[in-house]
Amino acid sequence: MNSKREKAMALFQEGYNCAQSVFAAYAEDYGIPTQQALRLASSFGGGIGRMRDTCGAFSGAIMVIGLETGAIDGADTAGKQQNYKAVQQLAERFRAQNGSLLCRDLLGLSADGDYSDPKPERRTADYYANRPCLELVGNACDLLDSFLNMLHQ
Secondary structure (H helix, E strand, O other), rough: OOHHHHHHHHHHOOOOHHHHHHHHHHHHHHHOOOHHHHHHHHHHHHOOOOOOEOOOHHHHHHHHHHHOOOOOOOOHHHHHHHHHHHHHHHHHHHHHHHOEHHHHHHOOOOOOOOOOOOOOEEEEEEEHHOHHHHHHHHHHHHHHHHHHHHHHO
16 A cells, blocks of 8 residues: 555555554554554544544544654653644644544534444445545544654654
8 A cells, every 4th residue: 555544544444443544554663563553542433432532533643643752751741742732733733624623523423412332333335425434534644644744854
């Protein structure tokens, strides 16, 4: 595959959740085996455990940001600040492009709905046709690629 976007979208179409798809597309670049990346990101799908909160595609992207800018010393306030700033900047870009960071908003669901059913939906042609998730995965990768390029300049 030519790009992280294509890899992540292919993973999503194989049945992995949004967070898994984005994070796993980048993980090997950081020495994290794909299987481990899929496990690490598995709980963030469906807006974190299918509770329709923070978008999984965004969560996967900020997991990568953590690999780039995350502080590893508990007393490193400057490092934490750098990481939080990077997350906030990516959040601003994701929100501007997609309208929200919240899964329920992106799916057009009610803010006061009951999102306690942990059962994932079947991946059918209708599922893909009626959900923005595949495109959100691609968008998250595009934003992340741009952001990573900026960090490395």
